[in-house]
Amino acid sequence: MSANKVISVRASMQAGCQINADIRGHKVTIDQPIKAGGSDAGPTPLEFFLFSLGGCIASIARLAATQQKIELRGMDIEVDGTMNPAGLLGKPTEVRIGFQSIVVKATIDADLTDVEKAKFFKEVCHRCPLDDNIMLETEVSHHLA
Incomplete structure (x- = not known):
């Protein structure tokens, strides 16, 4: 390890x-x-967050493609986050303050079938640390210096 x-x-x-x-x-x-x-x-912090997710997925895709000897000519990623801004504005809300949903869409330019692209994209997302942090609970602690 x-x-x-x-x-x-x-x-x-x-x-x-x-x-x-x-x-x-x-x-x-x-x-x-x-x-x-x-x-x-x-950009706003929320835009940077979504950009970071898309950038992480693209970076892992390049790494995975090299490892798998796939000629990845390009990859475009669109990340959309849906949220209710009431909580961050200090207004009462019944929904969580963060994104309620995040949708990641990718277009992959490589000599792969649609099935192979879907498998590759799923693997890449699984290997992305930011995707992992969003999908699974991560302990965050807050301290004053």
């Missing part, structure tokens, strides 16, 4: 609605749309 790997990200609140991070030298900004009081300098 291989050793566990810790991946860390540190975010810092900036002026307005912006949150910045320097992740391995990559400057990343999260913001809110202008109509929500932000300056639209970057």
Whole structure:
């Protein structure tokens, strides 16, 4: 069994609605749309979350294709999350605050039959750590520094 790997990200609140991070030298900004009081300098946290899921699936697909000697010419991924924003706005709600559903759709450009593409996509999603974190309960602890 291989050793566990810790991946860390540190975010810092900036002026307005912006949150910045320097992740391995990559400057990343999260913001809110202008109509929500932000300056639209970057995607929202929810958009980044969905992008991260799609990006993880695509990254694993490239890895799996290389391992399986599949010529993966391309893969387009659409991730749609459905949620009720009442809870995050501090309003009473009977539904959970997070996404009630997430739908991931992929178009795979490879010399595979439809059945083979479906099998490959299912395997890739199963190997994606973010898909795993969404599908299964993950312990999250909160602490003040």
